[in-house]
Amino acid sequence: MIAAAILCWPALATAGPVYDVDLYALMSGTCRNVNIAGRSYTCKAVAYFHTLRGRSEFTVVLDDPADNSHIVSFSGESSPRTQDNLFELAVDRMLLKSSDRPRVDGLPVPLVEASTGSCRQVGSFVTRQVSSITCAATDRNGKTYELNFQSDGSPMTLRRLRQSSLPSERQRARQVAQLECRLKARAAKVLPRDTPAFVIRCLGEDDGKPSDEQR
Incomplete structure (x- = not known):
């Protein structure tokens, strides 16, 4: 979060x-x-x-x-x-x-x-x-x-980033992305004190990936 x-x-x-x-x-x-x-x-x-x-x-x-x-x-x-x-x-x-x-x-x-x-x-x-x-x-x-x-x-x-007021569907997608990044941190055995920085980098990488609509 x-x-x-x-x-x-x-x-x-x-x-x-x-x-x-x-x-x-x-x-x-x-x-x-x-x-x-x-x-x-x-x-x-x-x-x-x-x-x-x-x-x-x-x-x-x-x-x-x-x-x-x-x-x-x-x-x-x-x-x-x-x-x-x-x-x-x-x-x-x-x-x-x-x-x-x-x-x-x-x-x-x-x-x-x-x-x-x-x-x-x-x-x-x-x-x-x-x-x-x-x-x-x-x-x-x-x-x-x-x-x-x-x-x-x-x-x-x-x-x-192309941004606007996010509908609830986009908010849910963002929450899923956060959970996925936390799972990646756990899989990589990132220490709890280093998890916030790891998640920031992870979400930054995801923001740069094309969405299904852009492919």
């Missing part, structure tokens, strides 16, 4: 669960520094999301032994790219998700904290190569959030 929650965050933060993500990118590398409200973490996965509403998010799955559902997003309105190899995002809110958050339609609703800050990605979605991502933001209560991610040189996984 963690991957599904991430995919629905842009909508959950503003209204009902409308699935409006149209671009998804998963980066491979290492978080050299992740600081969330004064606490330091390592990360399990870093991904970028763009929505039909024109928002962008850098989302981090934290390696938190006390909470397997600890996920944060640096979120802001998308802005035009001024350089081919550089993307900058003005952050206006932090999305904070944990295991104790309330749920809508079974999906955790993130805590939205109004914030100011920025993210800077060195790399290009066109070439699928990114070298680094740095983010820094401060919320209205003075809490600070920082991310320093370094790529391992592998091409990012990039998916362009």
Whole structure:
């Protein structure tokens, strides 16, 4: 459910669960520094999301032994790219998700904290190569959030998604996909603490496969 929650965050933060993500990118590398409200973490996965509403998010799955559902997003309105190899995002809110958050339609609703800050990605979605991502933001209560991610040189996984308000049939299909990914994790003997990152990658791969209607 963690991957599904991430995919629905842009909508959950503003209204009902409308699935409006149209671009998804998963980066491979290492978080050299992740600081969330004064606490330091390592990360399990870093991904970028763009929505039909024109928002962008850098989302981090934290390696938190006390909470397997600890996920944060640096979120802001998308802005035009001024350089081919550089993307900058003005952050206006932090999305904070944990295991104790309330749920809508079974999906955790993130805590939205109004914030100011920025993210800077060195790399290009066109070439699928990114070298680094740095983010820094401060919320209205003075809490600070920082991310320093370094790529391992592998091409990012990039998916362009055709999205709309999903009917119940599509929702059921998504739930089946989640279960299949969890079964794959179990078959691969993935440790429980690594399962959220595994499911995110698994669903990203499935999103790139053509549906029966497209074949």
